[in-house]
Amino acid sequence: MASDSDSDEDFVTYGTPLEPLEEDEPLKKPVPLHEQTVKDEKGRYKRFHGAFTGGFSAGYFNTVGSKEGWTPSTFLSSRQQKAEKPNARPEDFMDEEDFGEHGIAPREITTSQEFSSSRRDEAREKARAVNAQSALITGDTLLEELIAPARSSIGVELLKRMGWKEGQGVGPRVKRKARRQQSDGGAKVYGCALPPEGLADSEDDDDDGEFAPENVTFAPKDVTPVDFTPRSGVQGLGYRGLDPSLALLGQGAAEHIDLFRPESETRSRLFGNAQRGSRRGGVAGQAFGVGALEDDDDEEVYHRDNMSRYDTTLGGEEPGDGLYGWTAPQQYTKKTERSKDASYLGKILEGFTLAQKPAEEKTIFPPPSLPRDYRPIHRFLPSVSISGLSGISPALAEALRTSKGHMVKEEPQQGGRHQLDSGQRRALLGEDTLQGPSSVMELLRPEDRERLLSLCNSSNQTSNKTTTTTNPPDALQSTGLAARVLPQSSAASTCLLQQQEALAAWKGVQTSSQTFKPFEKNPSKQARYEHYLSRLRQGHKDALEQSLDPGMTEWERSREREEFVRASILYRPSSSSLTSRFTRAKQQEDDDTVEVSQDQEGDVDDKQAAVKMKMFGKLTRETFEWHPDKLLCKRFNVPDPYTGSGLVGVPKIKRDKFSVFNFLTVADSREMRAPPKPPESSKKSRWDVSEHTEQKKKNDPLSELIIAARNQTPETEVNQTSVPDLPALPVPTRANDQTPGNKSETKPVDQQSSDKKKGSDDEEEESRPPMDLFKAIFESSSDEKSSSSSEGESENEGGEKDRKKDEGTDEPQPVNLFNITSTSSVTCSTVTASIPPSTTSSQQTAALAQTQVEEEFGPKLPPPSASLIRGSATLNEEKPSKRGKEKKHKNKKQHKHKKDKKKKKHKKHKHKGKQQKSKKEASNSSSEDSDGDDGPVSTEELLKRLKSVPSHQSW
């Protein structure tokens, strides 16, 4: 009905209103059937095809099929269009109606599941659960809950976001007192369900004695709405059929069934306090009388309801009870002890149940009263602990000792002089070894000693063990010979067993690397221990005795004996269960063979020379077999060149890492100072390879010629100072402990030698000795200047010729110059340890500059916008300066850096010079001049520049 104008603001209208009925109006003619037409949204008539043949919309414009007619859309020739499946969705079979507002798949803006509030309502669920308990079939909602998605609506989500938690009510937080008043305030029925009610009760109970701080607020109580489940039966209000659970529980319905009052007896019964009512077995409902078998005849058979149980007033008691207008009688059952735990239901975490028995109270015993003279310090006498521990298993003993933090013997620094043996003390004091016998035992004759020992062993084996363990201090304190022997012998007897054990453990074990060193602090002791172990491995029975130091006192020896045996058992070779967990490293550091590409790239020096002479082609070209991936060929639309080969990439072979032949062959191919060339092995780091190529560049024969020429020239001071160092050449690790000056000599050679500079020092060292050997054999004493000058030379690759000319006129200075620069450069390389060894290539200057930003290599990217920041006019000069600054960061010492920079400039520029043809040099020099250095520089010029370095510093 359409609402009137004055009251319509209260109502929501839906649908088209009927015209207002006027009484006087003549009856309308019914619309004839043929005029009752249906049109679709476009105004076209729709024909009704019958409810079961399509309704109003059948087919395409009331025809069958589609626009194209009746085409079977499912069949497709599998030949042309394979695997194209008709991917039919349900929507394909729907028409507009279905997509419409009331269709099955409405395509309109609707509240999505996420935002609909009816998704998962905790309170409602709770209420329903409570109701379901009282339903005929208990737990029928259980199934629904199982199926229902465990998603909460957006409202709940929002509430949670705002701090609400499930189980709490909504509203401002209240103080404890206020809330109690609220709940106490007379007509407070808390919810319909028992749990919350009980919850309130129990809390109230608890509150009485509880400390409630003022500043603690509580969320308001949750409200359980009443579940309005429709009645499904035809029975009257309040009818309750036979309840199987009740029947089984043997409890008759004693009371009027209160629909609304959750704390009624029937409800609480559901929650487990079934013992409360009168017990009665069998089936008992309202409609049943007393069975013949039932003994209790007096009971009221027919249920009588009286009005006093009902509430006769409307309203009044409502406020705050959360029942929202229910007028059911409000009786409060007494709070019983039993209902308490049921009442906890609301609080208990999901998945937990209340304990049946209360937790046992722990009886706490008071600590023992300490005697007056008690001092809370305890000292273990070392010998006592040993003799005491010898009885038990060594592992346990060790554990005990470590747990007490009492590692006495292993840690000398802990115990001072008591932990040193006599030999060590002697060494500390600087005394000589005593000549006499070290033990009283040795004063005796051997047979007497034997006799004494055996006697002690036999007699004391049983009794002594107890004496030593119970009161070892006494045994020690008594200074007689017997007393001294006693613990020792008993220890020896137990030791014997342990020794055998250790022997069994270690015998035949061939592991050479003994990783754990228990006596590392005391080298001599460790050595003895290792000696002992090695003997154990060989299966010597008397390993222990042989490995001990005869120079020590008997007592010390016995101690050591103990320790060795214990340690050998504790650190026995790992058992199979342990070893099975570890595998050996696949690639060991010191692996002899290494994967090398089958077609070894040839000598880079030759190629370098070829490049220098611009003889590109055969000399610089290498061709390898390369296996592309099958799929890659497929994607490139190219037949696989190596069909059937499972190989991908460049074939590899195993080759010895350092074989003599490698050195020999290369030594043959090059001149006599040719560096030994380890094969291109183990690509440790690709990053370092580039500079290796750069080093190669230096080794061109031409430069060597010049070097040879240079060697004849007089020496400069710098070189002469470093001459004396030469004879020490073959020392392998020499380069590491050298002064920078020395380094400058060896380094270039090293660089040449380590054909493949891996950047890792150890490998460098490995490759070094043969090199030095070569040097020592082949080179004259003037070699190091040649090498150092070769460094300088190699940097300046390009302009050697010019310089050679210059040398004729002005010899000492250029050499000097080179030496200075080269030294500085190399020292720089040593200073910045992170940089790969050689810093001499131009490419590396770039790399250097880049590493400053991050670990980058190779040609770098230009700065984002230099000109935007700086004046654009000086930009050309800026670039190098920037790079220089970056370098400065790397090199901590600035003065060194200065030279470094300078040197790099030279080198860079020489680079260019090399590439340029002489005829072009003139034309190009202009551009270079702008950079501050030009192609062929005379030595005077260089010298001048060197002197004016401070002025250039500001670059």
Place this chain on the structure above:
Amino acid sequence: MAFPQPRPQAPQLPHHLLRTIECQQGAVRAVRFNADGNYLLSCGSDKSIKLWSVSRGTLLKTYSGHGYEVLDADGSYDNSQICSCSSDKSVILWDVTTGQVTRKLRGHAGKVNCVQFNEEATVILSGSIDGTVRCWDTRSRRFEAIQVLDEARDSVSSLKVAQHELLTGSVDGRVRRYDLRMGQLHVDFISSPITCVCFSQDGQCTLSSSLDSTVRLLDKSTGEMLGEYTGHKMKGYKLDCCLSSKDTHVLSCSEDGHVYCWDLVEGSLSLKLPVGKAVVQSMSFHPTETCLLTAMEGRVQVWGAEPEETEDDSMVT
């Protein structure tokens, strides 16, 4: 005359600045024509790639999704996809129209310097500072590379694909040519770190620029040097070089703010194009016409043989 005279045609060079595009994406690390030369891609250091119209200089689309500066990009032959690589070690395949990331390919151990589609855009090849070239399949959903070419001993700075050949330039000073059809790898030793490699249009030569400030033209089959072009400055930065569309000229970026253009045959410097004050970082030559893109700092400049209408000139600052 029975035979028509060959039309005398002066070698055309991109003399004239047609347009300057301020890309607004930090430094432009690379600028690339698309397959037909109507659009250009600019790779910015602000992690974005931008697609521009060459003729109008308008921004068409921005592709963002990289985690660090974009170092190179390439468009597929059908202009439907873009691949790009970045310092964030990833290679991304983009859908041009939607601007969405079709695939993000991770596997490189370091920043990825260069990326290229193969001819049919079925494979993306990317060269990285980790010294590997990875071949990514665009067809399958596999996220691992089809093949990893780890022959380079140092950072792969540049790579090009032509038909069945893959050309890579590496900082170890070698130019490697992988011939898929023959199953061979040809290594040409240049000795100086390679910054850029190119195939000539006829596919018979390779061009490689290196940090010794030299551009070399090598015969592809034998490795012999056909030409050497010097005069520019390329000592520290990874700059581009290329050949003109007709293979008549060799062009190279320079650190002195010019683009050098040499006659391919004679080796003489025929044009020294002043681009700006800073380093000319990247450039790209139009696939068919005489049109050159240069990237310097934050802007891309379009150069042509003939000056365009005046309004364009007025746009140029």
